Amino acid sequence: MASDHDHDHDNSLSETVLRVKALESLLVEKGLVDPAALDAMVDAYENKIGPRNGARVVARAWTDPAYKARLMADATAAIAELGYSGAQGEHMVVVENTPTVHNLVVCTLCSCYPWPVLGLPPVWYKSSAYRSRAVIDPRGVLRDFGITVPDEVAVRVRDSTAEIRYLVLPERPAGTESLGAEALEVLVTRDTMIGTAKVSAP
Ligand code: FE
Numbered sequence: 001m002a003s004d005h006d007h008d009h010d011n012s013l014s015e016t017v018l019r020v021k022a023l024e025s026l027l028v029e030k031g032l033v034d035p036a037a038l039d040a041m042v043d044a045y046e047n048k049i050g051p052r053n054g055a056r057v058v059a060r061a062w063t064d065p066a067y068k069a070r071l072m073a074d075a076t077a078a079i080a081e082l083g084y085s086g087a088q089g090e091h092m093v094v095v096e097n098t099p100t101v102h103n104l105v106v107c108t109l110c111s112c113y114p115w116p117v118l119g120l121p122p123v124w125y126k127s128s129a130y131r132s133r134a135v136i137d138p139r140g141v142l143r144d145f146g147i148t149v150p151d152e153v154a155v156r157v158r159d160s161t162a163e164i165r166y167l168v169l170p171e172r173p174a175g176t177e178s179l180g181a182e183a184l185e186v187l188v189t190r191d192t193m194i195g196t197a198k199v200s201a202p
Pocket residue numbers: 005006107108109110111112113160161162
């Protein structure tokens with residue numbers, strides 16, 4: 001997308017969707033793109049390239065204190081060390097969930113999201129209900145996702161924009177001390193890196 005933050009409202013968003021669909025139909029009709037190639041690209045971002053990259057970043061941070069320090073200091077560079085960079089991932093900031101702080105990521109204005117580490121955003125992330133309620137009632141949103149954050153734990157809502165793309169470093173669950181990075185990686189789901197889920201021990 002464009003270099004500036006798209007402050008699209010719902011009407012213009014649906015117009016954008018329609019324009020994209022029209023453009024896709026035209027490109028396919030003219031034989032300029034193969035629909036199977038487009039599907040493969042979407043599948044790659046949603047399932048393959050997608051959140052597994054972020055999970056690798058998290059597992060490395062949990063098991064390598066020096067890497068974690070670099071990640072917290074300059075997330076874009078530390079994430080690029082693992083080979084993940086590119087569109088929608090240029091200005092990464094990692095925020096850490098701890099026993100006293102729970103971070104929740106939203107884009108209140110559209111759907112800014114760190115593609116190189118999380119893939120394509122889920123539909124609910126782009127919904128106006130999530131975008132508005134995350135700010136007004138973050139604890140209520142978290143409850144809807146099945147997380148109860150105790151009153152003494154601060155909830156910080158992080159508003160992603162074109163200037164800053166947030167990734168949550170979730171808490172490493174108790175009982176995983178003996179696990180290595182590869183075993184930890186599979187525990188880290190997409191939602192734990194948005195802040196709408198917690199990582200569970202196996
Ligand atoms: Fe946005």
